[in-house]
Amino acid sequence: MIASEETFRQLMIKAQGGDKLCYSSLLVECDKWLRRYYARKINPSAIDDLVQETLISVHRKRASYDPARAFLPWLAAIGRYRWIDSLRKIYRHEHDHLYEEMVADPQDEDVTAKVSLERLLGMIPQKQAEVISLVKIEGLSIIEAAAKTGQSESLVKVNIHRGLKKMSALIESE
């Protein structure tokens, strides 16, 4: 069970005031939320690092949260920013199976749908989203992605580059 939006908000307000107990609970809840958020959107071998990098960003940038606003859109913006950054760094994965259990148990479905990574991928042209999913998320090589999509190898590279660039400009879009 993941905390509600209001619980997240209250914990963060206390954390900004220096309450370590609330902060510990907040980070544990953020860890759970982020694991589900990133599920199927990054290779499982990279998920621990990505979640931890996002938690560090949450810590370093906690002053940028506005207590008058909802918490999850703020966390999602930071999550998307770290996700795109992480996709840029990944060049080749081993073929791992995606963790099926991580896609179960969705929480706050309305909020999550609006801030989801799926929605962000849906905002860029389909050809770009397709090769990003194949190469950066599923871990195919450029050659394999080219064969699967019918795009040339150089086009796959260009589409990945353009797609990531476009997504990074759209991070705060619903």
Add this chain to the structure above:
Amino acid sequence: MSISANSLIEGLVEELEPVRTLKPKNGLAIVGGLTLFALIAVAATLGVRNNLMIGMAHEMFFLRSGVLLMLGTATAITVVNMARPGVGKLNRGWIWALITAALFPLTAAIMSAIAMPPVEALRPMEGLKCLAVSGIAALAIGTGLTLWLRQGAPTSPERAGWLIGLASGALGAAAYNIHCPFNDIYYVGLWFTIPVILSAVVGRLLVPHLIRW
């Protein structure tokens, strides 16, 4: 949760100290203060345009002051709001201010197409002075705004770079405007546009490296 995630969380909790939440109005105050400082510096070193000194002013002075200040303010508001990210939080007011400001170079271009202005109307030497002074003022304003934004979490460093350049270029030109004695559309369309564009390009090139997190 993994052992490493647990120990990371313990470490972060150990480091926790109270923080003051970022207030966009503080960023705006820095921009306003630096613009005012630039304006006073221009007035003190180069002087205030003559017709203002005698209590009169050309309508062009008000038009370009208003448009530059509006562009600078709308863009600066967008920049300071970028410090506090959130999905669904878009600020696009600056686009309208930019379109309005584009009327000056557009009008100058159309008028030039109708009748080519004499070179004297473009006043290259004075124009370069306008460019230099506006550029120095923009650098000061842009530096202040960039340093403030570094505390925040802008999710689009490239866009932030463009916008910081645009805001500081427009406000830097607005500061020089208090001295600039020329009123014709050719001069304003050229020499008040170049500093804004150049500043935006410099912002795009330099700022993202400084604010990435």
